[in-house]
Amino acid sequence: MVRHYPFPLIASRRFSRLNSVAMKTYTLMTPGPVPLPPEVLQNLALPMEHHRTPEFVALFGRVLERMKQVYLTKEPVFIHTSTGSGGMESALVNCLSPGDKVVAVVSGKFGERWAEMAETFGARVNRIEVPWGRAVRVEQIEEALKRDPDTVAVLTQACETSTGVLHPVRELAKVVSKHKALFAVDAITALGALPIPMDEWGIDVMVGGSQKAFMLPTGLAFVSFSKKAWAIAETAKCPRFYFDLRKERAANAAGESYYSTAVTQIRALDLVLDIFLKQGLQRVYERIQTLSKATILAARDMGLEIFPEAPSPSLTAIRIPEGIDGQKVRAEMETAHQVVVMGGQDQLKGKIIRIGHMGAISDSDQVRTFEALAKSLNKLKSGTVSEAQLASARARLKTVLAEAPAVVMTEEKP
Numbered sequence: 001m002v003r004h005y006p007f008p009l010i011a012s013r014r015f016s017r018l019n020s021v022a023m024k025t026y027t028l029m030t031p032g033p034v035p036l037p038p039e040v041l042q043n044l045a046l047p048m049e050h051h052r053t054p055e056f057v058a059l060f061g062r063v064l065e066r067m068k069q070v071y072l073t074k075e076p077v078f079i080h081t082s083t084g085s086g087g088m089e090s091a092l093v094n095c096l097s098p099g100d101k102v103v104a105v106v107s108g109k110f111g112e113r114w115a116e117m118a119e120t121f122g123a124r125v126n127r128i129e130v131p132w133g134r135a136v137r138v139e140q141i142e143e144a145l146k147r148d149p150d151t152v153a154v155l156t157q158a159c160e161t162s163t164g165v166l167h168p169v170r171e172l173a174k175v176v177s178k179h180k181a182l183f184a185v186d187a188i189t190a191l192g193a194l195p196i197p198m199d200e201w202g203i204d205v206m207v208g209g210s211q212k213a214f215m216l217p218t219g220l221a222f223v224s225f226s227k228k229a230w231a232i233a234e235t236a237k238c239p240r241f242y243f244d245l246r247k248e249r250a251a252n253a254a255g256e257s258y259y260s261t262a263v264t265q266i267r268a269l270d271l272v273l274d275i276f277l278k279q280g281l282q283r284v285y286e287r288i289q290t291l292s293k294a295t296i297l298a299a300r301d302m303g304l305e306i307f308p309e310a311p312s313p314s315l316t317a318i319r320i321p322e323g324i325d326g327q328k329v330r331a332e333m334e335t336a337h338q339v340v341v342m343g344g345q346d347q348l349k350g351k352i353i354r355i356g357h358m359g360a361i362s363d364s365d366q367v368r369t370f371e372a373l374a375k376s377l378n379k380l381k382s383g384t385v386s387e388a389q390l391a392s393a394r395a396r397l398k399t400v401l402a403e404a405p406a407v408v409m410t411e412e413k414p
């Protein structure tokens with residue numbers, strides 16, 4: 001199991017300054033990108049092959065087929081060589097026409113991004129503003145759809161990564177399915193981290209990203225459409241070229257990708273799907289859920305407050321006590337303790353830190369993170385966390401993490 005995440009050595013002398021940075025070892029605890037398992041790092045270093053060779057075409061077909069098991073859908077899953085935001089754009093341009101009415105849940109940075117994107121493509125967006133840290137209420141969406149039955153799509157995050165909140169996706173899907181509107185979910189920080197069965201819950205459009213629970217570098221986006229969404233996608237009028245799923249669907253049906261594809265990443269995704277599916281996704285979810293529980297309880301043991309009202313298992317946002325600048329806490333954790341966590345953005349700048357629970361995180365990474373957090377808080381304001389509080393957080397982590405299934409890696413190393 002990887003304890004620290006060694007950045008690769010950059011060989012050229014021109015990069016000697018970068019080398020000193022690259023040689024440092026960090027414990028990466030961010031909610032994406034996440035630490036990669038050693039098997040994945042090794043796989044990423046394999047020699048390049050062409051994406052049209054029979055071997056790669058067979059692997060690509062296997063990956064597409066098995067992605068359906070993560071999405072829990074019978075519909076095709078598409079892979080774009082883009083970041084997650086590309087997947088969000090693909091979702092919009094394939095099911096919207098300029099002038100369409102859209103309801104968008106805006107409960108943080110990523111909700112804002114999706115609403116803005118929809119406006120950019122000419123949609124008329126009704127923003128359901130939710131205070132940051134809160135989950136959207138199902139009635140808010142129900143009312144919006146009753147008021148505007150012509151709404152073409154409801155957009156939401158499953159987990160709003162900027163606040164750590166988990167929205168009630170299943171309940172929202174139930175409500176939206178009674179209307180004409182499509183239910184589109186940005187599940188970038190949820191897919192692979194928690195159960196979100198697309199077909200069973202009635203989700204019409206679902207987007208995922210590689211740098212989160214999939215334990216890969218940033219650079220792949222995943223999208224799947226229900227039959228209801230496809231019926232609209234055939235004739236939707238938003239301009240689409242690179243992200244036109246109709247082209248991709250035809251190419252995938254013939255066993256290929258439409259464009260050149262990210263061979264290196266897709267091969268590593270094949271390996272991650274082995275890890276996921278041979279051990280069962282349930283085990284992956286349990287590991288993440290236990291890391292989340294351990295983090296929440298240990299933070300409370302240290303006298304800290306959890307920021308969102310409904311925390312997502314994929315990350316925990318912790319409120320920084322009054323009088324301490326969270327940006328400085330984050331920086332201190334990184335520079336003095338080599339533990340990398342995320343801070344808050346916009347209105348949450350300096351007020352929270354966010355700790356991820358996805359990827360190859362060991363129990364000792366978790367303990368190290370809390371030690372770094374306690375020391376950093378105390379450096380900025382002495383006495384914030386007592387020795388006794390830190391000791392009970394450590395003990396808590398030990399007990400709770402003992403419940404977690406073994407670190408999810410290949411079968412040979414349970």
Ligand SMILES: Cc1ncc(COP(=O)(O)O)c(C=O)c1O
Pocket residue numbers: 032083084085086110157159160161162186187188189209218
């Ligand atoms: C919920 C959510 N949506 C969208 C994105 C954007 O993804 P990307 O940065 O890969 O474009 C992220 C990235 O962190 C995310 O967490």
